[in-house]
Amino acid sequence: MTASDFLPEEDWESDISALLGGLPNVAPPDGFITEALDHRPLHAGRLVAGLGAAVFVAFGVAIGLGGFGQSSVVPELSALNAQHAAASAGGLGTASYDSDDESADDAVEVAPNLDLQARIVREEDLRQAVYDVGGDQVSIFSQPGVVDFDELPSGTIITIEGVTAWEAADDNVVVLQTADYAVTIIGLEPAEVERAIADIPGQGTAAAVGRLVNEFTSQLGFPDLP
Amino acid sequence: MADPQRPDLDPASVPTWEEVAHTHGRFLYSLAYRLTGNHQDTQDLVQEVLLRVRRGLLTYQPGNLEGWLSRITTNTFLDRVRKQKRRPTQALPDDPDRVIAGVPSLEEQMAASDLPDHLQQLLADLAPDFRVPVILKDVLGYSYEEIAQQLDVPIGTVRSRIHRGRGRLKAALTT
Structure with a gap:
């Protein structure tokens, strides 16, 4: 209690406070906490499924396609943010910004059975997938190399399902290190990224990732796994 | 202050994520329900809060666990409000x-x-x-x-x- 807590309140304020103080506890449904601990999506439905698929693709591609070496990478976040903003402003399915890669428009339809739309843009080694998830637009960038976390701006280093990641202090930006790739996800809160990754079935097993990559790579325009 | 909506806490130890969820899940749910006003949003919010709790426990210093959980819940709620631009509030x-x-x-x-x-x-x-x-x-x-x-x-x-x-x-x- 502080001095300000003892300042007089008007009677009507005390009445309102008493009313609110009398509100009963609200118990969670039976089994809810256990299910929440198991990461099972409850009502998020399309959102979680969509994010899971999106991140799954990013992980699959990042983990499944190696051979680019281990050069140090510091994602240029301002540039990626601008690229994300440009893509988001243009909406999906339209030519919202230039790309020299004509095959980009051929790779728009990704995982249509998962109710996602995406555009893949490849500029040299940088790849961007733009997803429309529940009305929010999310970009996933991947580029070969090992993230130099020390060179990223002020943020927090975290571990998501065993994967090292960095989250921005204020913006919805997460940078992940997966195998030979730096993956930057823009437009999702870190907790949503974590939830999406946690909901990926079989994530962490090479075989599952391999199957997934082979399932999606033709649509993504990437080569199949050996 | 004795309050039935605030669980007993042990400020001297760092609980596991599962312990937090099982011991304080009712507290989190009740607070989330008061913030959101409906069970569906409450469950989504609590799930997100639990994920943030799991991450936060890695650096959590023993202290006012209840206050820490409350802060995470309200901040997560406000983040969601800002992000989702939910239905306009009625003035x-x-x-x-x-x-x-x-x-x-x-x-x-x-x-x-x-x-x-x-x-x-x-x-x-x-x-x-x-x-x-x-x-x-x-x-x-x-x-x-x-x-x-x-x-x-x-x-x-x-x-x-x-x-x-x-x-x-x-x-x-x-x-």
Whole structure:
């Protein structure tokens, strides 16, 4: 209690406070906490499924396609943010910004059975997938190399399902290190990224990732796994 | 302060994620419900909170666990409000002293059997900037100082928002 807590309140304020103080506890449904601990999506439905698929693709591609070496990478976040903003402003399915890669428009339809739309843009080694998830637009960038976390701006280093990641202090930006790739996800809160990754079935097993990559790579325009 | 909505806590130890969820899940759920006003959003919010808790426990220093959980919950709620731009809040009358003649008194309102649901709806209609401090103060019993720390706003702002939030609730109850 502080001095300000003892300042007089008007009677009507005390009445309102008493009313609110009398509100009963609200118990969670039976089994809810256990299910929440198991990461099972409850009502998020399309959102979680969509994010899971999106991140799954990013992980699959990042983990499944190696051979680019281990050069140090510091994602240029301002540039990626601008690229994300440009893509988001243009909406999906339209030519919202230039790309020299004509095959980009051929790779728009990704995982249509998962109710996602995406555009893949490849500029040299940088790849961007733009997803429309529940009305929010999310970009996933991947580029070969090992993230130099020390060179990223002020943020927090975290571990998501065993994967090292960095989250921005204020913006919805997460940078992940997966195998030979730096993956930057823009437009999702870190907790949503974590939830999406946690909901990926079989994530962490090479075989599952391999199957997934082979399932999606033709649509993504990437080569199949050996 | 003894409050049935605030669980007993052991400030000296760092619980596991599962312990937090099982021991304080009811507290989190109840707070989340008061913030969101419906069970579906509550469950989504609690799930997100639990993920943030799991991550936060890696660096958590033993102390006021309840306050820490409350801070995570309210911040997560406010983040979601900002991000999702949920349905516009319905502006309630801004004059707390305005009382329309012939309407039930607060005492009569308190006696109404469906008051909790009605009150919850009025809470949900409050703008989040008012709703959160009012809930922290009047539902959970935090001090102004604690609320100011949780929300990272000046204590004067907390007092003002709570006063105005209560006023809007009063005006809504008496119309």
